[in-house]
Amino acid sequence: MKRRTFLKGGLAAGLVVALPACSLIPVTPKRPQPTAEAAMGWVSCADGQYQLILPRIEIGQNIATAIKQIACEELGIEWDELSLDFHSTATIDQVKSTVGSESIKDFAVPLAQACATLRDAIAAGRSTGEIGLVERPLSDLRIFAAAPRYIGRRPPLEQGQDIVRGQSLYAADIRRENMIYGRVLRAPVSPELPSQPVRWDMDAARAVPGFVDIVDDPSLKQAQSKGLGILAKTPSTLDRIADALNVQWDIDGTFEQHDIDNAVDIERRLNSGRLANTIQSDSIEDDSRWDVDLRFDIPLGAHGPIEPRAAVAEFDQSGALTVWAGVQDVFFVRDTIARALSLDSRDVDVKSRRVGGAFGGKTMCTVELEAALLARAAGHPVKVQWTRAQEYRQGFHRPPSSHRIRATLKEDRLDSWWHGFASSHILFSNAVLPEWMQQITDFIGDPGVARGADMPYRAKNRRTEFDLVRIPVFTGPWRGLGAGPNMLAIESAIDECAIKTNADPVAFRRSHIEDPRLADVLNSVAEISNWQGAKPTEDTPTYQGRGVACGIYKETSYAAVVADVSISRDGNIQVTHLWCAHDCGHIINPDQVRAQCEGNLVWGLGMVLSDQLPVENARVAAETFADAPIPRLEDVSPMTIELISNRLPPTGAGETAIVAASGAIANAVRNATGVRPTRFPIDPKELVRSQA
Amino acid sequence: MKLRINGELREICAAWRDEPLLFVLREHLGLVGTKFGCGVGICGACTVIIDGIAQRSCITATEDVTASEIRTIEGLADNNGNLHPVQQAWLDEAVPQCGYCQAGQIMAAAALLATNPQPSDQDIDDAMSDNLCRCGTYQRIRKAIKRASEAAT
Ligand code: FES
Ligand code: FES
Numbered sequence: 001m002k003r004r005t006f007l008k009g010g011l012a013a014g015l016v017v018a019l020p021a022c023s024l025i026p027v028t029p030k031r032p033q034p035t036a037e038a039a040m041g042w043v044s045c046a047d048g049q050y051q052l053i054l055p056r057i058e059i060g061q062n063i064a065t066a067i068k069q070i071a072c073e074e075l076g077i078e079w080d081e082l083s084l085d086f087h088s089t090a091t092i093d094q095v096k097s098t099v100g101s102e103s104i105k106d107f108a109v110p111l112a113q114a115c116a117t118l119r120d121a122i123a124a125g126r127s128t129g130e131i132g133l134v135e136r137p138l139s140d141l142r143i144f145a146a147a148p149r150y151i152g153r154r155p156p157l158e159q160g161q162d163i164v165r166g167q168s169l170y171a172a173d174i175r176r177e178n179m180i181y182g183r184v185l186r187a188p189v190s191p192e193l194p195s196q197p198v199r200w201d202m203d204a205a206r207a208v209p210g211f212v213d214i215v216d217d218p219s220l221k222q223a224q225s226k227g228l229g230i231l232a233k234t235p236s237t238l239d240r241i242a243d244a245l246n247v248q249w250d251i252d253g254t255f256e257q258h259d260i261d262n263a264v265d266i267e268r269r270l271n272s273g274r275l276a277n278t279i280q281s282d283s284i285e286d287d288s289r290w291d292v293d294l295r296f297d298i299p300l301g302a303h304g305p306i307e308p309r310a311a312v313a314e315f316d317q318s319g320a321l322t323v324w325a326g327v328q329d330v331f332f333v334r335d336t337i338a339r340a341l342s343l344d345s346r347d348v349d350v351k352s353r354r355v356g357g358a359f360g361g362k363t364m365c366t367v368e369l370e371a372a373l374l375a376r377a378a379g380h381p382v383k384v385q386w387t388r389a390q391e392y393r394q395g396f397h398r399p400p401s402s403h404r405i406r407a408t409l410k411e412d413r414l415d416s417w418w419h420g421f422a423s424s425h426i427l428f429s430n431a432v433l434p435e436w437m438q439q440i441t442d443f444i445g446d447p448g449v450a451r452g453a454d455m456p457y458r459a460k461n462r463r464t465e466f467d468l469v470r471i472p473v474f475t476g477p478w479r480g481l482g483a484g485p486n487m488l489a490i491e492s493a494i495d496e497c498a499i500k501t502n503a504d505p506v507a508f509r510r511s512h513i514e515d516p517r518l519a520d521v522l523n524s525v526a527e528i529s530n531w532q533g534a535k536p537t538e539d540t541p542t543y544q545g546r547g548v549a550c551g552i553y554k555e556t557s558y559a560a561v562v563a564d565v566s567i568s569r570d571g572n573i574q575v576t577h578l579w580c581a582h583d584c585g586h587i588i589n590p591d592q593v594r595a596q597c598e599g600n601l602v603w604g605l606g607m608v609l610s611d612q613l614p615v616e617n618a619r620v621a622a623e624t625f626a627d628a629p630i631p632r633l634e635d636v637s638p639m640t641i642e643l644i645s646n647r648l649p650p651t652g653a654g655e656t657a658i659v660a661a662s663g664a665i666a667n668a669v670r671n672a673t674g675v676r677p678t679r680f681p682i683d684p685k686e687l688v689r690s691q692a
Numbered sequence: 693m694k695l696r697i698n699g700e701l702r703e704i705c706a707a708w709r710d711e712p713l714l715f716v717l718r719e720h721l722g723l724v725g726t727k728f729g730c731g732v733g734i735c736g737a738c739t740v741i742i743d744g745i746a747q748r749s750c751i752t753a754t755e756d757v758t759a760s761e762i763r764t765i766e767g768l769a770d771n772n773g774n775l776h777p778v779q780q781a782w783l784d785e786a787v788p789q790c791g792y793c794q795a796g797q798i799m800a801a802a803a804l805l806a807t808n809p810q811p812s813d814q815d816i817d818d819a820m821s822d823n824l825c826r827c828g829t830y831q832r833i834r835k836a837i838k839r840a841s842e843a844a845t
Pocket of ligand 1: 727728729730731732733734735736737738739748749750751
């Protein structure tokens with residue numbers, strides 16, 4: 001039910017263009033830009049109580065808190081006068097998926113405009129009915145006022161009490177009457193390979209106490225993987241049924257780690273001709289004598305959220321479906337499910353729940369569709385939560401990429417810069433697009449893969465180009481998309497340029513930076529870290545070093561990081577301190593921007609020291625966190641964060657510091673050991689070998 | 693079969709007795725604060741306190757704890773709903789990002805402080821490093837434990 005309250009706007013029934021159910025064209029996420037008009041549908045007031053429907057998904061940026069700050073500021077009300085609800089596909093008009101650190105950048109002003117309109121209407125004595133938007137100049141918005149009440153402060157975290165008290169918040173926390181548990185068994189290979197169940201032991205499964213049913217439905221398909229559904233009265237009965245069934249699979253094709261490595265191998269790509277996509281297009285002579293010539297390899301990486309994705313699906317007597325989901329876009333899930341089950345999208349309500357970590361990985365529709373299909377077959381509400389092994393095998397991952405960077409230096413300055421790389425897809429993910437569609441999108445390139453590859457330093461000639469390669473493991477958005485890996489490579493190579501010219505790495509960067517805001521964060525981090533040059537010290541039994549890196553995210557946010565490391569003689573790297581300076585324009589909630597910086601620094605540390613996903617026997621071989629480790633508390637150093645405060649338009653903080661964190665740590669390792677890390681994550685044994 | 697959870701005796705139906713403690717808590721009894729993260733004892737999201745010791749409920753057989761005192765995140769605040777010092781410190785330091793790991797973190801921290809009210813940095817690293825947080829809230833976890841420790845003295 002859409003809310004009918006005092007303020008209502010932008011809720012006109014949208015035109016739904018239904019594709020035929022047999023369409024080969026996959027459902028794609030729609031990305032309407034938020035408008036103040038649309039924002040009128042998010043806020044309302046009835047009997048003195050204000051209500052805000054959060055137009056974003058809460059995936060851990062505590063965006064609910066920041067959005068509430070904006071609303072309370074503009075409405076001029078007490079914190080407790082506003083209640084905030086998460087959205088469902090039935091409560092607001094379609095909003096775009098929660099990706100790309102856009103929730104403040106794109107939603108702050110429209111929401112403020114709507115709230116200001118509501119405030120003025122109430123002040124003018126209105127108390128019922130719908131009102132029309134009255135837009136005002138930005139300078140009249142209270143969120144930009146000189147003495148704000150909520151902006152720039154640190155109110156209690158929305159849902160903070162519920163988190164520390166263990167209340168029901170996430171998709172998997174939903175319990176419904178007569179609910180049973182489901183799982184879709186699939187062949188133990190990548191869903192990119194055609195596979196299907198051929199034989200199973202039904203009698204053995206039936207004998208398992210708690211067995212409910214088997215669901216053999218052709219719609220239980222993920223890409224090329226045809227699954228077999230199982231239903232049980234309790235969650236771990238699913239394991240026992242899976243064992244008893246002993247499904248035999250028909251699998252077409254195979255691959256190994258070296259097939260993935262070869263596919264993106266930049267040397268192979270270069271040997272087979274020009275790279276297809278150009279980001280910076282100066283021409284560079286091929287016979288240049290390179291002063292710096294490096295290759296970097298960054299492997300498949302997992303998102304590793306602590307919450308494996310989960311959904312609960314329930315049909316009511318009229319045949320309408322409700323799904324509780326922990327995804328980044330409930331509208332995409334609704335449209336996918338409506339298509340697959342031949343339902344009218346108005347009969348599908350997908351409710352957004354707090355997400356237990358997404359990092360770009362919860363953008364597709366998987367477990368929600370499985371739950372819906374199983375619920376339809378069962379005639380009961382069904383909960384599905386992927387196992388950790390399913391997360392690795394059936395989810396998509398950070399693409400592997402392979403980079404070659406070559407540079408010439410003239411009079412201690414960067415002269416030419418050439419960066420060629422190969423990666424599998426990110427935005428045009430193979431998890432969503434079949435191969436024939438990717439062949440079409442490949443003409444556009446993939447802006448996700450390109451992100452962060454436009455080198456931000458002055459050079460006489462700059463050429464940056466890349467190839468896209470489809471690999472048989474699913475890849476897609478991962479925190480920062482291409483920016484993390486691309487900038488790790490760029491900042492490593494720039495560091496090597498500084499070393500070649502005997503320049504201080506901060507000074508070298510400073511003298512080549514084009515964007516003054518980038519220079520500001522660099523200067524700021526140099527100051528807070530008391531930068532005096534990167535001087536390695538060797539104090540038995542450890543090597544100590546310091547590194548710096550900086551970068552721009554999506555042309556709008558800036559970060560610079562300094563890292564100190566201490567490395568044992570056997571190559572074990574301990575990061576001992578991280579400093580970060582960060583500029584995301586006008587800051588709504590400084591404490592939570594800091595929290596995002598801290599998280600990004602930990603992710604940068606993971607990129608250098610641990611992130612990778614082994615492939616074996618036609619699948620991601622990792623099954624537990626032991627096979628795909630993530631940073632632990634003892635790995636994480638103290639962190640010092642400096643926020644640049646200014647009145648520039650607010651941008652994003654969720655993926656910014658990652659662009660500099662990994663580079664700074666890698667450069668610190670180079671500084672400490674004299675060895676340039678080129679394969680990530682760094683293998684301590686290889687580090688020791690290279691040093692010898 | 694009965695379990696003593698947060699000071700209350702709870703009846704466990706026959707159909708749930710073979711489930712690990714985690715699913716009994718979450719699905720049978722509705723104590724959903726304790727989380728499923730990996731199911732094999734690695735991540736710590738399912739941490740509860742059993743007879744004073746932080747344990748992984750995902751690998752705890754329900755029949756093994758029928759004589760035990762089990763405490764979950766829902767039972768950490770006092771009977772009047774006042775937060776435990778660790779919960780309060782978690783809010784004061786604004787530790788949670790996505791929040792999914794935090795019930796496990798809080799229970800591990802509460803168990804640590806119960807036996808070691810003034811842990812050193814090394815004690816904290818040792819007690820907490822097996823509780824994973826992908827959002828990277830570790831610096832705040834350290835600070836919150838220190839804060840709770842100070843609040844209690
Ligand atoms: S769910 Fe129990 S340790 Fe991960
Ligand atoms: S707060 Fe997200 S995993 Fe810890």
